[in-house]
Structure formats: structure tokens, C-alpha cells
Amino acid sequence: MKNHVYKILEIVGSSQTSIEDAISTAVELAGKTVRNMDWFEVIETRGHIKDGKIAHYQVALKIGFTLEAQ
Amino acid sequence: MKNHVYKILEIVGSSQTSIEDAISTAVELAGKTVRNMDWFEVIETRGHIKDGKIAHYQVALKIGFTLEAQ
Amino acid sequence: MKNHVYKILEIVGSSQTSIEDAISTAVELAGKTVRNMDWFEVIETRGHIKDGKIAHYQVALKIGFTLEAQ
Amino acid sequence: MKNHVYKILEIVGSSQTSIEDAISTAVELAGKTVRNMDWFEVIETRGHIKDGKIAHYQVALKIGFTLEAQ
Amino acid sequence: MKNHVYKILEIVGSSQTSIEDAISTAVELAGKTVRNMDWFEVIETRGHIKDGKIAHYQVALKIGFTLEAQ
Amino acid sequence: MKNHVYKILEIVGSSQTSIEDAISTAVELAGKTVRNMDWFEVIETRGHIKDGKIAHYQVALKIGFTLEAQ
Amino acid sequence: MKNHVYKILEIVGSSQTSIEDAISTAVELAGKTVRNMDWFEVIETRGHIKDGKIAHYQVALKIGFTLEAQ
Amino acid sequence: MKNHVYKILEIVGSSQTSIEDAISTAVELAGKTVRNMDWFEVIETRGHIKDGKIAHYQVALKIGFTLEAQ
Amino acid sequence: MKNHVYKILEIVGSSQTSIEDAISTAVELAGKTVRNMDWFEVIETRGHIKDGKIAHYQVALKIGFTLEAQ
Amino acid sequence: MKNHVYKILEIVGSSQTSIEDAISTAVELAGKTVRNMDWFEVIETRGHIKDGKIAHYQVALKIGFTLEAQ
Amino acid sequence: MKNHVYKILEIVGSSQTSIEDAISTAVELAGKTVRNMDWFEVIETRGHIKDGKIAHYQVALKIGFTLEAQ
Amino acid sequence: MKNHVYKILEIVGSSQTSIEDAISTAVELAGKTVRNMDWFEVIETRGHIKDGKIAHYQVALKIGFTLEAQ
Incomplete structure (x- = not known):
């Protein structure tokens, strides 16, 4: 197995309908x-x-x- | 812009159907x-x-x- | 079962004798x-x-x- | 009232549809x-x-x- | 010394000039x-x-x- | 000294009389x-x-x- | 109202004069x-x-x- | 009112009888x-x-x- | 993909040589x-x-x- | 570079004028x-x-x- | 001394050998x-x-x- | 068993080689x-x-x- 490196970004999604929809909105953007x-x-x-x-x-x-080696 | 003051109350809502409904129940009451x-x-x-x-x-x-001045 | 709503208040009790007595003092007042x-x-x-x-x-x-409906 | 004792277990449920369904999956298993x-x-x-x-x-x-006495 | 009871409220003050001024705004209101x-x-x-x-x-x-006895 | 391994369980005890008694109730059960x-x-x-x-x-x-080797 | 998405960055500002000035330094850069x-x-x-x-x-x-759609 | 300065020390007291007694033991020593x-x-x-x-x-x-000026 | 359920246990390992060895000791037992x-x-x-x-x-x-269905 | 060791003390400063002045009061004493x-x-x-x-x-x-070797 | 501004990124490194190696892997990438x-x-x-x-x-x-001015 | 009292100090050790060595450096000093x-x-x-x-x-x-009685 390779030694993976992950980068983390922090993001806030919003939705008028549900918590799950706010999460989806953030992930998609x-x-x-x-x-x-x-x-x-x-x-x-x-x-x-x-x-x-x-x-x-x-x-x-x-x-x-996953951070891709460059 | 005016200097607003907000007061915070802490409340627990419950629901048999969903987390969002429990939040609504608390906000409405x-x-x-x-x-x-x-x-x-x-x-x-x-x-x-x-x-x-x-x-x-x-x-x-x-x-x-929002706390209204009295 | 009804959908109950609880309100939370924060309070500090004191006592010269014990932790339990400080809790009681706060609850009673x-x-x-x-x-x-x-x-x-x-x-x-x-x-x-x-x-x-x-x-x-x-x-x-x-x-x-318990918050009573008004 | 008797002096109850509760034991706590920690569990992770998953679901493709919602947070509530992930909770149910864990509770049921x-x-x-x-x-x-x-x-x-x-x-x-x-x-x-x-x-x-x-x-x-x-x-x-x-x-x-609830932990039953044995 | 008497057994005092304190009640705690949570409040948010704002100010265009400083952190100290936001605190004062909240305390005064x-x-x-x-x-x-x-x-x-x-x-x-x-x-x-x-x-x-x-x-x-x-x-x-x-x-x-300080919560006054009533 | 041997390399000990401890397992941790989480438990809630209750008592009508004191915090110490609630702890004892949990430990004993x-x-x-x-x-x-x-x-x-x-x-x-x-x-x-x-x-x-x-x-x-x-x-x-x-x-x-202490977890006993099996 | 649209479903906004916010991205969050973390930054450290410094100042020789005040906490507010350190915040401004970070925000401006x-x-x-x-x-x-x-x-x-x-x-x-x-x-x-x-x-x-x-x-x-x-x-x-x-x-x-605010994260702008691309 | 003068500008007081307090120093904080961290200490662990023990007792065979109660939580309050463990606190007293630490404070007295x-x-x-x-x-x-x-x-x-x-x-x-x-x-x-x-x-x-x-x-x-x-x-x-x-x-x-209270830290006394030296 | 199936809806997996994981159970979590809490354990303390010890070692005279390193943090990694203490982790291994716990995992192995x-x-x-x-x-x-x-x-x-x-x-x-x-x-x-x-x-x-x-x-x-x-x-x-x-x-x-992973908790196996029973 | 040498292997430095720092000791940490915990202290509370006070001031009638500002948060920065309370910090200074503590640091100076x-x-x-x-x-x-x-x-x-x-x-x-x-x-x-x-x-x-x-x-x-x-x-x-x-x-x-910085803790000086003794 | 200039007023520096630091930006913070969050990253996860992995390694099959040690915690220190996982940290190095992340820092290097x-x-x-x-x-x-x-x-x-x-x-x-x-x-x-x-x-x-x-x-x-x-x-x-x-x-x-360190964030370089642009 | 006697009622022991422990005092706690907070210290930061450093090392160019490992986390364990940084801990040792602090403990030894x-x-x-x-x-x-x-x-x-x-x-x-x-x-x-x-x-x-x-x-x-x-x-x-x-x-x-362990704090020795004086």
C-alpha cells in the first residue's frame, strides 16, 4: 500500500430543506x-x-x- | 450599522420523525x-x-x- | 407520546458543606x-x-x- | 425508585440515504x-x-x- | 457567609470599534x-x-x- | 515490568443520596x-x-x- | 434565497499593538x-x-x- | 481597586472517604x-x-x- | 455497498519502548x-x-x- | 540547534482598561x-x-x- | 519586527512504520x-x-x- | 494507604529525532x-x-x- 496524503478543506453548505441537502450542496460545489x-x-x-x-x-x-504528487 | 445585542436561549426539541422536525418543534415553541x-x-x-x-x-x-432596547 | 420541548437554564449554587448541597441550593431556588x-x-x-x-x-x-405551550 | 445502572456501548451505523437511517441501522444491530x-x-x-x-x-x-443484576 | 445562587445568561454584544466595546455593549443592555x-x-x-x-x-x-430569593 | 493492557468500559450509576454512592453503585455492579x-x-x-x-x-x-491474556 | 456555500480558511495575524490590529492584519492580507x-x-x-x-x-x-460557482 | 495578579497551581488530592475530602487534602497541603x-x-x-x-x-x-509583588 | 455497522472498544496498551509499540500491544491483545x-x-x-x-x-x-449480523 | 525545554506557568492578570493591559500586567509581574x-x-x-x-x-x-539546565 | 501573517493548511499523512514518518510524509508533500x-x-x-x-x-x-504579500 | 497529594507541572520538551525523545528530554530536565x-x-x-x-x-x-509534607 502506498503512503497516501490527504488534504482537508473546510466548507459550509446551506439548504432550505434538510441537513443532508446542506451537506450535498457543500460537497458538490x-x-x-x-x-x-x-x-x-x-x-x-x-x-x-x-x-x-x-x-x-x-x-x-x-x-x-487525496493529494496527488506533483 | 447599529450595535446589535443578541440574547441566547437554550432549548431541547423532540420529534418522532427526524432531527429537522425536532429542531422545528423547538424553534416554534x-x-x-x-x-x-x-x-x-x-x-x-x-x-x-x-x-x-x-x-x-x-x-x-x-x-x-435580537434584544430590543427597553 | 407528545413532542416535548425542554428549556434549559444555567445556574450556580453554593454551599459551605458539600457539592451535593450546592446542587440542592441551586435547584431549590x-x-x-x-x-x-x-x-x-x-x-x-x-x-x-x-x-x-x-x-x-x-x-x-x-x-x-418542560416548556408549557402558551 | 431503584438505583439503576446503565452500561454504554459505542457503535457506528452507516446509511446511503440519511443521518436518521444510519442511527436506526446502528440501534437495530x-x-x-x-x-x-x-x-x-x-x-x-x-x-x-x-x-x-x-x-x-x-x-x-x-x-x-439498563444493566441487569446477575 | 450566605449560600448565594447565581443565574447565568448568555448574550452577544457587537461593536465597530473593539472587543472591549462589544463586551460593554452587551453588559449595558x-x-x-x-x-x-x-x-x-x-x-x-x-x-x-x-x-x-x-x-x-x-x-x-x-x-x-445574583438571584434574589422571591 | 510486563506490558499491561487495560480495557475500558463506560457505565452510569445512580443514587438518591450522593455522587460517591452513585459511583459505588456503578463499580459494584x-x-x-x-x-x-x-x-x-x-x-x-x-x-x-x-x-x-x-x-x-x-x-x-x-x-x-486489566485484560487477561487468553 | 439561494443556497450559499462558504469556504473557510485559517490564518494567523500578528501585531505589536493590539488584538484587534492582529485580526485586521490577517483579514487584509x-x-x-x-x-x-x-x-x-x-x-x-x-x-x-x-x-x-x-x-x-x-x-x-x-x-x-462565499464560494462562487465556477 | 488594584490590578491583582493570580498565579495558578495544579494539584491532585486523594481521599478514601469523599470527593470533598480529597479537595480539602489538596488545599491544605x-x-x-x-x-x-x-x-x-x-x-x-x-x-x-x-x-x-x-x-x-x-x-x-x-x-x-494572589501573587504578591516582590 | 452494504450498510456496515462498526462497534468501538476502548483499550489502553503499554510499552517500555515506544508509543507505536504500546499501540501494537493493545491492538494485538x-x-x-x-x-x-x-x-x-x-x-x-x-x-x-x-x-x-x-x-x-x-x-x-x-x-x-465490523459488527457481524447474528 | 539545541534541544530546548520550556516550562509553562499559568497566571491571571487583571486590568480596568483593556484585555491587552490585563495580559501585560500578568507578564510583567x-x-x-x-x-x-x-x-x-x-x-x-x-x-x-x-x-x-x-x-x-x-x-x-x-x-x-526557557528552562535553564542546572 | 514586521507583522507576519501565517496561513494554516490541514493535511493527513500516513506511514506503515511510525507516527514520525507519517508526519514527515505529510510535510514533504x-x-x-x-x-x-x-x-x-x-x-x-x-x-x-x-x-x-x-x-x-x-x-x-x-x-x-508565512504568507507572502502579493 | 495514605492520602497522597500530587503536584502537576507543565513542561515542553523538544528533540530533532522523535516524539519519545522529546518526552525524555522534558522529563530528565x-x-x-x-x-x-x-x-x-x-x-x-x-x-x-x-x-x-x-x-x-x-x-x-x-x-x-508526589508532594512531600513539609
């Missing part, structure tokens, strides 16, 4: 600039409230991706 | 006693188990609301 | 302003020292109580 | 070896990413169950 | 609804950025005040 | 299924409130015991 | 490489001492900025 | 080498188990004492 | 009672000192292993 | 008993309130200083 | 894309187990490097 | 000023990087030693 994403970890779940109701969820993630 | 709720943060996700299945989720939140 | 207290959690145990001896214990608690 | 499960607490929410999309959620739980 | 404030503890220091510069500081505090 | 218990560490002190008074203390412990 | 900075959070406040006096403050920040 | 002790904070509660019973409690404290 | 061990995480590194030198390292691990 | 102070880290920012206004800031620091 | 690396901090030590033995160590680091 | 050292706990592992390689490891320890 991150995928536009980094390749080889491997895992994520939720580090904070927050959200905004408007007129007494949840306006959107905001989920902060760490995303690990 | 909090809205009966405080106005101008602005944001929430999840600080703990727990639940009870009955007969080997999840009976309900319990989600502890901090809710921030 | 909290009971003068809130009803339906359900559980507590110790979040910090401190105290003051005077003339080289413990003058009193100070125990910080979170207390959860 | 745990129920095959322990009885009298009473509560759970989420301690970590992670997951894997494949081809730029979430492959599955992984949720680490503590599960408390 | 809190003082309009509670008496006998005794101490504070900073639990989070954040802020907003606008046009590449700090727009304001936001400092979250716990404030302890 | 744990002793019915594991041998060679060596140390404990308190990880959480909670309790329930009934009719405005403390009904019982709940103390969560980690208990370390 | 970060602004040379990222656009649309939105908020910051202080995660550590340190500093160096020389000849018995504070030589400079070092403040570690997380800075969140 | 600390008092043999430092003067002007002002407060303590419990940072860890552990203990040893022997023959299936609690042998002694070990409580780690921070103790703050 | 754990392997005598559980199968399908998959990952570990170091949660604490401690040790004992004797005659002014390190007598042995003690490393606490969480070990995750 | 610490400098009366230890030499070769190298760095500090803020571990807690608190203060007292009197008559509804901030009476003074209290900042707890760790201070690292 | 990071050095292919950033210059002026100054310090690192270990934030997590994990690893994988295969056939009852440690397959490799995974060490997560923060690496700080 | 500490042993020049305190007697009866009993245990240590690693609280932080850091290091410096020079020319893209690890220059030295820095390991922060708590060291506990």
Missing part, C-alpha cells in the same frame, strides 16, 4: 475545484430563523481529498 | 415567548430507544434573538 | 421561578478558599424543565 | 446483542464521498442500556 | 433587564467582514448575576 | 461481570429532579480493568 | 487572495514575549468567504 | 507552600478500585492564589 | 477477543516515570471493528 | 520571578461587573519560559 | 505546493488495522506557513 | 528540580519545519510528582 474527495466530517450544524421558522440549515464540514 | 429569533446552533443530538427502536430524537439548540 | 424541572447536569465545580480552608463550593448546573 | 436499550447520543457524523457525491453517512453513537 | 450582575466570561469572539475590512466584532458572553 | 478493575474516571454528573427536589444523581464513569 | 469574505472567528490568541514585555500578539482566525 | 489562596476549580475526578470497591478518590484541582 | 478490527484512534498518551526516567508509555485507543 | 519568558497563550477571558459596568477584565494566560 | 512552512501541530492520530495488525498510521496536522 | 516524579500526560505535539523538513518535535507534557 467543492467538487468543482478539487478532485479525489474521499470523506467528510460534520463539525457544526447551525441555521437561520426568519418569521419564527427555519429559513435554512448551515452545515460546516471538513472534506478530505 | 420558543417563538411563542420570544420575538426576533435570528439563528440557531445544534449543541447536542440525543434520543430515546423503546423496544429496540428509536422512540424520538431530542436536539438541544442555542437560539439567538 | 430555581424552583421558585420555574415549574416542571426535569433534570440537571453539572458543568463546573469550583469554590473559594479562605485562610487556607475551603470556604464554600460553587457548582454550575444546567437545569432542564 | 445493537439490539441483536443487548437488551433494554434506553437512550442514544450522537458523538460524530461523518461519511464517504465517491465520484463527487455522498456515498454514505456514518454516525457514531453512544447507546445506554 | 443586559443591565436593563437584570440587576445584580456580578461577572462575565467571554465564550466566543467573532465578527463580520465587509469590503475586505472588519465591519464589527461580535463577542458572546456568559453573565452571572 | 460492573464487578459482577468484569474482574481486575483498576481505576475509574468521572465523565459526567447529571441527575433527575422531581417535585422541585433532586430525585437521584447519575454519574457516568469510565472503568479500566 | 487574506483579502489579497480571496474575495467575498463574510465573517471571522477567533480560535486562538497567543503572542511572544521579549525582554519581559509583550513583543507581539498572534491571533488565529477562521475566515469564511 | 498546598497551603504549606503558598499563601493567599483564593479559589479552586475541579478539573478531573478519578480514583482507584481495589477488590471491586473504591479504594480512594483522586481529584485534580487548579488553585488560584 | 484486542485481536484475541474481537475479529474484523478495522481502524484505531489515539485518544490519550500518558506514561509512568520511575527514578527520573520514563518507565513505560500508556496509549489509550478506540478500536473500531 | 511574572517577569519578577522567572527569566527567559518566550511566549504566552490566552486561555480564558473573564471579568467582574459592578453597578452595571465592567469593573475589570481578568485574562488567564499560559506563559512559556 | 505539502512542501511541493507551499513555501515557507514554519510549524506543525498534530491534531489527530489514527490508523488502519488489517489481519489484526497495524497496517498504517494516519496523522492529521495543521501546518503554518 | 524536570528531574533536576523536582523529585518523586510519578506520571506524565502528553497534552500537545507540535514542531518546527525548516527548509521543508521537520527541524524538531515539541511535546507539551503534564508531569505529576
